[in-house]
Amino acid sequence: MKSNVGGIDRILRIVVGALLIAGALSGLIGAWGWLGLVLVATGVFRFCPAYLPFGLSSCARK
Incomplete structure (x- = not known):
């Protein structure tokens, strides 16, 4: 599994998820x-499996 969730996206997901x-x-x-x-x-x-069909990634480009 290749990472496709970057830093800010990751923090937001964890915080919003915890609040929910x-x-x-x-x-x-x-x-x-x-x-x-x-x-x-x-x-x-x-x-995030939902990113795969769209080819999205919020990771920094290398």
């Missing part, structure tokens, strides 16, 4: 907040 999970745990936003798990996972592993 916290909202789901506290009951503020309901079950939709568990989608934050996907954001956290893609941020931690630096790979």
Whole structure:
């Protein structure tokens, strides 16, 4: 798996994902907040399968 999630994208995914999970745990936003798990996972592993069909990458160019 080649990384396709860059630095700022990674941080945003992890932070927003954690906020969504916290909202789901506290009951503020309901079950939709568990989608934050996907954001956290893609941020931690630096790979987003949704980027593949479009050839996107937010990693710095070498």
